[in-house]
Amino acid sequence: MTLHTAARTCLAILLLILPVCRHTAFVRGDADFLDVRTSLNRDRSGKGGDPKDKYFHESTFHPHYDGRFAAAQIGKEERLPHLTALMQTFLATMADIGAETWIMHGSLLGWWWNQKILPWDSDIDVQVSETTIAFLAKYYNMTEYHFRLPGVENGRTYLMEVNPHYTIRGVEDKLNVIDARWIDTETGLFIDISTVRANYTARAEGVQGALMCKDKHKYLEQDIFPLRDSFFEGIHVKIPFEYATLLEEEYGKKALTLTTFEQHKFNHTSKLWEPILTSVPPRRKRPNRPFRKPPTFNPS
Ligand SMILES: *[C@@H]1O[C@H](CO)[C@@H](O)[C@H](O)[C@H]1NC(C)=O
Numbered sequence: 001m002t003l004h005t006a007a008r009t010c011l012a013i014l015l016l017i018l019p020v021c022r023h024t025a026f027v028r029g030d031a032d033f034l035d036v037r038t039s040l041n042r043d044r045s046g047k048g049g050d051p052k053d054k055y056f057h058e059s060t061f062h063p064h065y066d067g068r069f070a071a072a073q074i075g076k077e078e079r080l081p082h083l084t085a086l087m088q089t090f091l092a093t094m095a096d097i098g099a100e101t102w103i104m105h106g107s108l109l110g111w112w113w114n115q116k117i118l119p120w121d122s123d124i125d126v127q128v129s130e131t132t133i134a135f136l137a138k139y140y141n142m143t144e145y146h147f148r149l150p151g152v153e154n155g156r157t158y159l160m161e162v163n164p165h166y167t168i169r170g171v172e173d174k175l176n177v178i179d180a181r182w183i184d185t186e187t188g189l190f191i192d193i194s195t196v197r198a199n200y201t202a203r204a205e206g207v208q209g210a211l212m213c214k215d216k217h218k219y220l221e222q223d224i225f226p227l228r229d230s231f232f233e234g235i236h237v238k239i240p241f242e243y244a245t246l247l248e249e250e251y252g253k254k255a256l257t258l259t260t261f262e263q264h265k266f267n268h269t270s271k272l273w274e275p276i277l278t279s280v281p282p283r284r285k286r287p288n289r290p291f292r293k294p295p296t297f298n299p300s
């Protein structure tokens, strides 16, 4: 058994999910609706309303869905398991092909608490280096991965799509801050993949290890590297080295300690964010009036 197969088998056992096939989709043009569509007969990509130079389009019904694959949002209860599978399949695939990636933003905050996606989050954020994005663009653009997932009858197919604008390094390319996406072709949910690049201007000014993102986030190399190994949603994941500092800078110190957030309370025993069930205020009882009109039946 080669190391590669061993790693793959390990992951598959660990995950109970199994990538069954992988092939390059023969897609031409700019991955237009008609090239990639699965079941829909109308494009809801939002492409029509977007500027010409914007590569990825968010759906007409919600910014965290790809309208080429879905016509509507999925239910709130269904969303979390779909996002979890999205994350697991992404991490497993990246490990499998040897593409280095790490989680950031809301996903890193979820990791901080219980190594899970925050249940109120509707997106997942990961980052890659310039080397990785070039590698994905060259060898894996528009590849599809079919996963068998527990409890999902026909499995699910995920698509890796790389933005051709990834070669433009600066923030002036405002329309294309997302360099790649990992897309669930069943629901249209996706992971945003953004690249962290060296900021040569800052380095020339003496800021050692200055890094930048097209979404305007700035880091230092020592904030992120060397990456740490951990788990997220049960899968191996990489974490930026100074995770606590990065989280504090982005969300404030309190985000790391406050256990009540977004209608959820963190349960230290179950290690889960549990929804705060706000009880519906009881209906005010009508006072009993001695000569009340008899109730009339109103069919509307
Ligand atoms: C990825 O493939 C799509 C569809 O063919 C294409 O539009 C896009 O430019 C490609 N991205 C890169 C980085 O080559």
Ligand SMILES: *[C@@H]1O[C@H](CO)[C@@H](O)[C@H](O)[C@H]1NC(C)=O
Pocket (backbone or CB within 6 Å): 170, 171, 199, 200, 201, 202, 203, 205, 210, 211, 212, 213, 214, 216, 217, 218
């Ligand atoms: C790169 O560094 C320069 C100089 O510090 C700064 O002005 C610029 O905003 C940085 N670029 C990005 C994209 O962060």
Ligand SMILES: *[C@@H]1O[C@H](CO)[C@@H](O)[C@H](O)[C@H]1NC(C)=O
Pocket (backbone or CB within 6 Å): 267, 268, 269, 270, 271, 274
């Ligand atoms: C927290 O989780 C534990 C274990 O699942 C459970 O027994 C307990 O009732 C939970 N606490 C609250 C306040 O819901």
